[in-house]
Amino acid sequence: MADKFTIGVLTSGGDAPGMNAAIRAVVRTALANNMNVLGVMHGYEGLINGEFKSMGARDVGGILQRGGTVLLTSRSKRFMEPTGQREAIRKMNEAGMDALIVIGGEGSMNGAYALSQQGVKVIGIPGSIDNDIWGTNIAVGTDTAMNTIMDAVDKLRDTASSHQRAFLIETMGRNSGYLAVMAGIICGAEIVLIPETPVVKEEVAKAVEDAYRRGKTHAIIINAEGSDIRTTELAAMIDEMDLGFKTRMTILGHIQRGGSPTAYDRLLASRMGVKAVEALVEGTHGVMTGLRSKGIGFVPIADVINNKRKVNMEYYHMVKVLAR
Ligand code: F6P
Numbered sequence: 043m044a045d046k047f048t049i050g051v052l053t054s055g056g057d058a059p060g061m062n063a064a065i066r067a068v069v070r071t072a073l074a075n076n077m078n079v080l081g082v083m084h085g086y087e088g089l090i091n092g093e094f095k096s097m098g099a100r101d102v103g104g105i106l107q108r109g110g111t112v113l114l115t116s117r118s119k120r121f122m123e124p125t126g127q128r129e130a131i132r133k134m135n136e137a138g139m140d141a142l143i144v145i146g147g148e149g150s151m152n153g154a155y156a157l158s159q160q161g162v163k164v165i166g167i168p169g170s171i172d173n174d175i176w177g178t179n180i181a182v183g184t185d186t187a188m189n190t191i192m193d194a195v196d197k198l199r200d201t202a203s204s205h206q207r208a209f210l211i212e213t214m215g216r217n218s219g220y221l222a223v224m225a226g227i228i229c230g231a232e233i234v235l236i237p238e239t240p241v242v243k244e245e246v247a248k249a250v251e252d253a254y255r256r257g258k259t260h261a262i263i264i265n266a267e268g269s270d271i272r273t274t275e276l277a278a279m280i281d282e283m284d285l286g287f288k289t290r291m292t293i294l295g296h297i298q299r300g301g302s303p304t305a306y307d308r309l310l311a312s313r314m315g316v317k318a319v320e321a322l323v324e325g326t327h328g329v330m331t332g333l334r335s336k337g338i339g340f341v342p343i344a345d346v347i348n349n350k351r352k353v354n355m356e357y358y359h360m361v362k363v364l365a366r
Pocket of ligand 1: 056147170171172214215216217267299
């Protein structure tokens with residue numbers, strides 16, 4: 043009798059809430075289809091080192107609601123090199139791994155593509171708080187991060203209003219302004235600064251001064267981590283210009299990556315995990331699961347890595363209109 047089809051599953055890059063829900067869905071759907079699952083620890087680094095463990099239904103019990111990733115993750119420099127990839131494929135073959143499901147962001151999909159080019163059956167599941175992955179409307183983890191930001195900014199606004207201050211708040215996203223723009227809308231910011239457009243200091247100053255003139259009790263400025271001005275510099279600038287409000291700043295940092303996934307993320311991750319295994323059952327590979335207008339489908343990983351997901355500038359402009 044032939045050996046059971048064996049799927050490897052790993053999480054890679056920045057962890058994102060909902061990754062555990064995706065792992066759980068992969069394991070349980072595979073078992074339902076009479077397949078074996080090997081969990082790969084520490085992302086691609088663990089693939090190179092052969093850090094595999096067999097996963098049964100009970101191994102993924104109680105993880106649906108947990109942030110982070112039980113498989114642990116890494117940003118592997120070794121895997122970016124052909125020698126690292128070759129070693130990883132060797133370890134997969136030794137373990138009898140027939141296919142690999144990669145849960146991660148843009149960089150992780152580059153790794154997935156490299157493997158698929160070398161004949162490995164790979165399926166990607168987009169997981170990243172940044173939501174900068176082409177081919178899906180939203181990635182696993184983004185909704186939770188937006189809710190975390192919303193909660194934090196709501197709290198900061200309470201104290202900002204009480205003291206009539208301008209608050210500079212830095213969101214994550216070294217290459218993407220998605221979180222900052224969304225935060226601008228859902229938290230009611232005066233202005234957002236993102237990596238995609240150059241920061242015009244005069245525009246920021248005007249937004250703060252206008253808010254003061256209009257009688258606002260606070261001004262919220264959201265600065266994405268990757269914009270071309272540091273949040274400390276921005277705060278000092280506004281203080282120096284004496285625009286009405288005194289300033290304070292908060293860098294939200296890695297708090298945005300943690301926490302229990304929202305209902306939306308649990309559902310998205312579960313649906314994508316199921317779909318990823320279904321692809322392998324059907325004999326499809328070299329694709330990433332993507333949420334599009336017609337539901338969850340597949341996009342070629344080649345397209346994912348060759349296209350850049352852009353921030354919707356309509357949303358960016360909407361922030362200014364709504365800040366009256
Ligand atoms: O890609 C996710 C992300 O959280 C980015 O928003 C951020 O720029 C980066 O990871 C931080 O990476 P690290 O956790 O390695 O500092």
